[in-house]
Amino acid sequence: MPIPSGTPSVDRTLLRDDVYRRLRDAIVDGTFGPGEQLKDGELAAWLGVSRTPVREALLRLGGSGLVVALPGRSTTVSAIESQAVRDARDVVAAMHQLTAREVAGKLGERDLDRMREANRRFAEAVDAGDVSAALDADEELHRIPVAVLGNRAIETVLEQFDPLVRRAERLRFGADGKASVERHDTLIDLLASGDAEGAASIAYEVWHSLSADDDAEKSGRG
Known part of the structure; x- marks a missing residue:
């Protein structure tokens, strides 16, 4: 397994959750x-x-479907x-749909402004073809209503x-990014106006617009 070069080791007091996030990301x-085969010894050396x-962390990643573990043999990144x-x-679409329905009309102006700013950065990243920046901005935007709701069960599922x-979304943004910008704007407006059902509907559409079949075909898998 090739380990990325030039990545500094993290502090040896790194928490388990931090190790999980680094490997997940x-x-x-x-x-x-x-x-790709993941060897715990090499990963441990990489992270310090x-x-x-x-x-x-690999066990948790297995539960998310990101890796496939064969006991006593190997762990590989899933197709x-x-x-x-x-x-x-x-x-995921259902969780965001429920969240939007519950928080519509309850977001403060600061929360709404943060969502608008995240969508602005998302749009810029899409125009620039920067998929990583687009994903980061998109995640930040959708995390705000979830955080405001504070439903730990929803957070755990997500x-x-x-x-x-x-991971599949990385394949989508090149073709569907601009449409996502428009959906985000609509979602924010509906949340601000308190239209619970409208916000829930567009929130579901935002996530359900991801075509699993197209993404698997592009990746040569599935």
Whole structure:
């Protein structure tokens, strides 16, 4: 498994959640691609931690569908399979739909302004073809209503299934990014006006617009 060069080791007091996030992000952003074998010893050396938090992180990643672990043999990055993406997408869309319905009319002006600013950066990243920046801005935008709602059950579900969808989304932004900007604007306006059903509908559409079949085909998988 090729380990990225030039990446500084993190502090040895790195928490388990931080190890998980680093490995999760490396899979989502394509640093570790589908089918690539992940060796806990090499990953531990890369991150500057012991093997224990790495092994725990790999177990969590298995639960999210980002890796496939064969006990006593190997752990590899999962393929981008259409059915798995479709299932995760439907769950994520439902969680954001519920969130939008619950927080419509309850977001403060600061929250709405933060969403607008995130969408502005998202639009700029799409125009520039910067997929990583687009994903970061998109995640920030959608995280705001979820944080305001404060429903830990929804947060837990999204934490598990969102990464799988995000990995597939990297293939979508080139073709569908501009449409997402418009959907974001509509979502923000509906949340601001207190239109709960309208906001819920567009929130679901934002996520359900991801075509799992197209993404799997582009990746050569599924």
